[in-house]
Amino acid sequence: MSAWFGDIYRTLFKIELAVMFQYRAAVVIWLIGLVLQPVIYLVVWLTVAETEGGRVGDFDAGSLSAYFLIMMVVNHATFSWHMWEMGYRVRSGSFNSLLVQPLHPFHRDIIQNMAYKVLSLAIVLPVTALLWWFFEPTLTPEPWMWIALGPAVALAFLVRFFFEWSLALLAFWITDTSGLNNLYMALFFFLAGRMAPISLLPSWGQAIANALPFRLMLAFPVELLMGRLTPEQVMDGFLTQILWIGLGWLTVHLVWTRASARYSAVGA
Amino acid sequence: MTTIRCDNLTKTYTVPVRDPGLLNAAKSLFHRRTRDVEAVKDVCFELAEGEIVGFLGPNGAGKTTTLKMLSGLLQPTDGQVEVLGFKPFRRQRDFLRQITLVMGNRNQLVWDIPVADSFERNRAIYGLERPAFTETVDMLVELLDLAELLDKPVRNLSLGERMKCEVAVALLHRPRILFLDEPTLGLDVTMQRRIRTFVAEYNRTSGATVLLTSHYMADVEALCERVLVIHHGQLLFDGQLDELVQRFSPHKTIVVDLETEEADLSDYAEVVHTEGNRVTLTVPKELTAATTGRLLADLPVIDLTVEDPPIEEVIERVFTQQLQHDPDSTSDDSATP
Numbered sequence: 001m002s003a004w005f006g007d008i009y010r011t012l013f014k015i016e017l018a019v020m021f022q023y024r025a026a027v028v029i030w031l032i033g034l035v036l037q038p039v040i041y042l043v044v045w046l047t048v049a050e051t052e053g054g055r056v057g058d059f060d061a062g063s064l065s066a067y068f069l070i071m072m073v074v075n076h077a078t079f080s081w082h083m084w085e086m087g088y089r090v091r092s093g094s095f096n097s098l099l100v101q102p103l104h105p106f107h108r109d110i111i112q113n114m115a116y117k118v119l120s121l122a123i124v125l126p127v128t129a130l131l132w133w134f135f136e137p138t139l140t141p142e143p144w145m146w147i148a149l150g151p152a153v154a155l156a157f158l159v160r161f162f163f164e165w166s167l168a169l170l171a172f173w174i175t176d177t178s179g180l181n182n183l184y185m186a187l188f189f190f191l192a193g194r195m196a197p198i199s200l201l202p203s204w205g206q207a208i209a210n211a212l213p214f215r216l217m218l219a220f221p222v223e224l225l226m227g228r229l230t231p232e233q234v235m236d237g238f239l240t241q242i243l244w245i246g247l248g249w250l251t252v253h254l255v256w257t258r259a260s261a262r263y264s265a266v267g268a
Numbered sequence: 269m270t271t272i273r274c275d276n277l278t279k280t281y282t283v284p285v286r287d288p289g290l291l292n293a294a295k296s297l298f299h300r301r302t303r304d305v306e307a308v309k310d311v312c313f314e315l316a317e318g319e320i321v322g323f324l325g326p327n328g329a330g331k332t333t334t335l336k337m338l339s340g341l342l343q344p345t346d347g348q349v350e351v352l353g354f355k356p357f358r359r360q361r362d363f364l365r366q367i368t369l370v371m372g373n374r375n376q377l378v379w380d381i382p383v384a385d386s387f388e389r390n391r392a393i394y395g396l397e398r399p400a401f402t403e404t405v406d407m408l409v410e411l412l413d414l415a416e417l418l419d420k421p422v423r424n425l426s427l428g429e430r431m432k433c434e435v436a437v438a439l440l441h442r443p444r445i446l447f448l449d450e451p452t453l454g455l456d457v458t459m460q461r462r463i464r465t466f467v468a469e470y471n472r473t474s475g476a477t478v479l480l481t482s483h484y485m486a487d488v489e490a491l492c493e494r495v496l497v498i499h500h501g502q503l504l505f506d507g508q509l510d511e512l513v514q515r516f517s518p519h520k521t522i523v524v525d526l527e528t529e530e531a532d533l534s535d536y537a538e539v540v541h542t543e544g545n546r547v548t549l550t551v552p553k554e555l556t557a558a559t560t561g562r563l564l565a566d567l568p569v570i571d572l573t574v575e576d577p578p579i580e581e582v583i584e585r586v587f588t589q590q591l592q593h594d595p596d597s598t599s600d601d602s603a604t605p
Binding site for chain 2: 004007008010011012015018019022023096097099100101102103260261263264
C-alpha cells in the first residue's frame, strides 16, 4: 500500500512537473503577483514607520523588511488554488474522470501543488535574494530556529491545504463559490499576518487570529525564524498545527462522503 | 455469472425552475422553485460476464445517467445496483480497478504532455506491475496502431487519434467491465471500424463485459447481440437485436430493379422510394412471399431483394410506439445532466 502511494506520488509529481513546464509564462505571471503583493505591503509599512519616527509597534525598518520577505517565501510554500478550481470541476463535470480512478482527488491536488512549488521556488528564491539585498532586512536567527522552520512550514502547508480543500467542497452545495472564497481570502489577509504582522493588530484582532488556524498557516513560521517565539511557544505552535491538521483530515473525510453523494456528474 | 445487476434503479434530479425575465430572476431570489425530473425510472436488467450489450435511446433518455450510476459517479435515488458484487457508489478501490468508463468527450489523457506520459500516470494510479503494463501497452499499440502517437502531445492529435488513445489509456489496467459512452462519436468511418474491431477483440481475448451506448447503429449491429432500449428513463426493450427487429418491425423492405422506368407499383405494396428503374416497397411481413411472387410474375424484374428495415428505423418505431402509448411524456434533455 505504502509502496503504491510512493510510486503514485513519484510518478504523478514528475508528470505534473512536465505539465508545468508547458506553462512557463503562466507560472512566471503568477509569481510576479505573488512577489508584488508583499513588496507593496512592505513599502507601505516602511513609509508608515518612517512617518512614525522609524518604528511601527515592535517593528523597525529592518525587521519589517525581514517579516515581509520571509512571509513572501512562506506564503509561496503554503498557498493553494484548489478552492478556486473546485467550483469549475463540479459545474463542468470535469470531476468525472478523476472520480472513476482509484485515487482520491485530494492526493492529485496535493501532488500538483507540490510540483508547482518546486518549479516556482527556482524563481522565488533568487528573487527573494535580490529583494533581500535591496531592502537590507535585519535577521539573526539561532540554529534551532532554522531547524524548526522546515517542519513549521510543512505543517503550515498541510493546515492550509486541508482547510482550503474542505472549504472547496462547499462547491458541491453552492454553485458559485467565488464570493465565499473572496470572503475567506479577506479574513486570511488580516488574520494570517499577510497584510500586517499580527502583533500590529488590535488586541481583539490578535485574539481572533490566535483562536483560528490562519496564523498557523503563515505568520507562525515567520515569527519563528525572526526569533519572536520561545521554544515553548514553538512547540505549542507545532502541537496546535497538528491538531488542526487532524481536524482538517476529519472534515475532508466526512464532508467528502456527503459532497460526492450530491455530485450530479454533469456533462457527457 | 452475473456481473451487473440493476433492480428498480432510479435517479431523480431536482432542478431549479424559473420563468424568464428580470422580474422572475429577482423573485427567484426569495422564492426558489424546483421540480423533480426522473432521469431513470425503475430500470431492471442483468448482464452476464463477457456479454457485449448495446444501450440505445435518444438524447436525454437516461443512458448516460445509468452508466454514471453503474460506474459509481452518481448515487441512485432508489433501487439497487451491483457491479462485480460491489455497490458502485462506494467507489472502493478494488471496484474502480476493475472497471473503466470511456465517455466520448471527456478524457483521462493529460492534454499538454505526450500520450506515453498519460499511460505512465495510469500505470501508477492503478498500481500496475511493470511487466504486465508493458505487455498491455504493446498489445494496445499493436491493435490500435498507436506506435506513431505515443510521443506526441495529446493536444496535437486529431480527434480520431485522441479517441484511440483514450480507449487505450482506459484499458491499461485490463478492466473486467467496460462502460463505453459514445466511443466513436465524431469519428470517420475507418476509425469507427477500427475502434469497433478493437472492442470486439478485447472482449474476445479478455472476456470483459461491455455496455455500450452509441448513436451509430453500425456499432451496435457489429458488436451487440443483445440490446437495451431506454426512453424517458424507462426500459422499453431488453433482448436480442434480431428480436427487436421482429417485434417492432412488422414490415419488410422489397427493392426491385425493373427493365422499364416509371412503373406504378402501388397496387402491389406501399411505395417508399423510386429512383430511375429502382423501386423500394414496404410490405407487411406476412405478405412478403405473395407480393414477391406477384412482382416476379407480372413485371420485367432484373433484380429483387428482400431486407429487414434499417435498424435506425426500427429504433425510431420503438420510440414512436412508446410515445403513442404515453402521449403526455416529453423529453427533457436539458434537465438531465
